[in-house]
Amino acid sequence: MKSNKLLKSLRYFLLAVFLILITIEAYLHQLLGGSKSPSIHALCPYGALESLYSLIFGGTFIQKIFSGTLILLIITLLIALIFRKSFCGLICPFGALQEFFGIIGKKIFKTRLTVPSNIDKPLRYLKYIVLAITLYFAWKTAGLWMNPYDPWAAYGHISEGISSLTGEYLIAFIILIVTIIGSLLYDRFFCKYLCPMGAFYGIISRISPAKIVRNNDTCINCGLCSKNCPVNIKVSELKEIKSAECINCQTCILSCPEKNALEFKIKNKSVKPVFILSFVILLFFGGIGITKLTGIYQDTPPKISLETTTASGTKTSEIKINPEEIKGYMTLQEVSEAFKVDLNELYKKLNIPNSIPKDTKLKDIKNFIADFKVEKAREALK
Template sequence: MVFKKMHPVQITRRISLGIVLIGFTLLTILHQKLQGFPAVDALCPFGGLETLLKYVAGGELIKRITAGNIVLFGAIVALGIVLSRFFCGWFCAFGALQGVFGWIGKKLFKRRFEVPKRIDSILRWVKYPVLVGILYFTWTTATLVIRPYDPVATYGHVSAGLSELWGEFGVGLIILILTLLGSLLYDRVFCKYVCPLGAVNAILSRVPLFRIKRVENTCISCSKCDKVCPMNVEVSTVQAINSPECIACMECVTACPTKKPSLVATLGGKVLNLWTVVIIGLAIYVGAVLIGQVTGMLQFVPPKLTDLASKGAINVADIKGSSTFAEVATAFGIETEQLYRELGLDMKKVPETTKLKDTAAVAGIEEFETDTVRFAVAKILGVPYAGESGEGAEAQTTAKQETEKTNSTSIETPTQTSVQTAQPVSETKSPTAFVVPVDFVLEGTMTIQDVAKVLSVSAKQVIEKLGLPADIPVDKPLKDMKDQYGYSMGALKEKIKQ
């Protein structure tokens, strides 16, 4: 039996991690299948830090982030100050997932591997610039810039299917696979080297309240504590574990074979029973969650559009991918047929009960974004909407071109419909004739300059070929400008082939 020789504290820790991992996984699956369940973005405590500056500055949240993220992050801060990285060792779903693969790896290879100490000591610092980079670019762009590369967000969308997974989280999927494969060999490889939330907890652990200390006169130097540590912290040679890598799992304490305590958990310098530490940790985290619930901030699911409409507080930006066409029409008081006409969709092919995020699959088109619906509603109502990126002010109706693309190889320039005064769009010019290699693939990460360089033509020729406005920036990735200039990557990929 797995738990037969395991210390009760470690059984409790594994049960805690198991509940969190299973719960996290089920919620992300249910979110993909049903309405009313939180998205993976709303479940991640790190989102609270990502949006915190924007929230403090103007009372607004970054897209996809809820007030619940701030509550969860607040719980981690409180927990980190009192019990160091207790969250990492007891409540982290992604840490638990790595632990599962680590257990499988032990069964397969009958041992655990260690990264050479010199390389390991360098790699441990990587998570700190990762943290700084994420916060900087999230603040400057007001978007979840890390999302396409985030293995946690990727894991939360596995149930959406490989096509959507690869299309939206291609890089994140690669990182997720590498992380899980690495976990077969090395304990918590992502936690040690890359995790930005781990970096936050490591910084909080500098507050010297919780420490595991070694009683030298009873220690027999057997090094069992070193061997069981999932973070490869050296325990047997120090008086107190001051390493920011300690995740308060207390594996070292429970593995110690001496009859008299040789490793003890302390809080504020006072020795505590292990169960007391566990109870304090659970009380802080669960208590913070309950406070969030009482204050009404702990909301993982955004209110329904119809509820917002009844309160008179609805906004075009409140339209979510989990909303249906019927809900959008009802909430904003517009005719469903009018919405479909504006979007260029066939009601017979795409029922009004279809979730917006499922439209592309149901309609049989390459791409359809929720923001397209927001622009369409804004146009119908005659209200301003700047787009999800916040960089443009044109209401774009690109779905119609996407739909027509399935029936014709001729793609027209997406219609530009102004909701408020915006930068004028130049008239479409005839595509400049130049040969595009058959194996050339236009990627959203490319800039117009990149395309021009690869195809050995001028940026102006590329702009004309793609039917884009003459004033479009040539040094920004194409995927970052599609909302502002009203095109989809699918349409551009077709145009470059013509």
């Protein structure tokens, strides 16, 4: 059907827009710094989940996470409650990256790999283990514990250059490369086996009243729905699809040649794919837009404003950057200027010898002092 093809293209278009937007944001973050452009962590709902313990019991977000990240989590939770894992199927830029490499892979290899179900099934539980482990350590350490292993974080730091990808993000970069190569041959490789956010939405989707229903009377058993499902659900053999694996991409419904053989239903009301796409996008951007307008959405650190009184009694205020904004690529000179702290004083605070050149990047100080960490610099300057 022509309209179905159009909707499939619209979905790819939206995924491409999300991926391009976030890629530009990540580049701007590296270029302009955290005060002007949000980090990839601040734009990922999983960061808010990692910050939840700290927020509930300490009243603060962990580093790089802000109210905007929490708002993204709340919006996507709402989406999962109503439209199941639609965030994964219609919005997630990392899912999009995998799908686009999947399209390239299909063109090159003309086929897709399938993993035997006795291997595939147990492997699907891996993402729940990843969810439990990463949340446990994030909550315990009150930090983005997953960062060095997070392929999405590595993707966000590509513009920082090879030194970052082979240094701080080496493991994450390897996982990113494996994911991309895997996606050339196999659909949604990371989503199926490793994504903790997908695992979380999957758990939430189990309590959603929505499901896909196959009508036995109109189905002609052509198998196109099963063939096109990116997460390999055997749609044509089921009566209802309520699996936590379903990313509600609508591909099965849009691939079906028979009218109403497959329907997305909330309770018993049928909802057409075009409305699902529209509602999800509206909920996502509407939620962000409203909270931005009301000023509660924040995805960059607040500036620290200091008031000083001059000898004549006049009050002046100066703006310093927040220690959270210190980046590994900043030089000692840049940190000294940003914090309005004397260079010698900075060396003392960081407990490093003056012999280290002032144009040394923080992340390169470890070449002089093996155990130096950027984290320590942030702590010292708080």
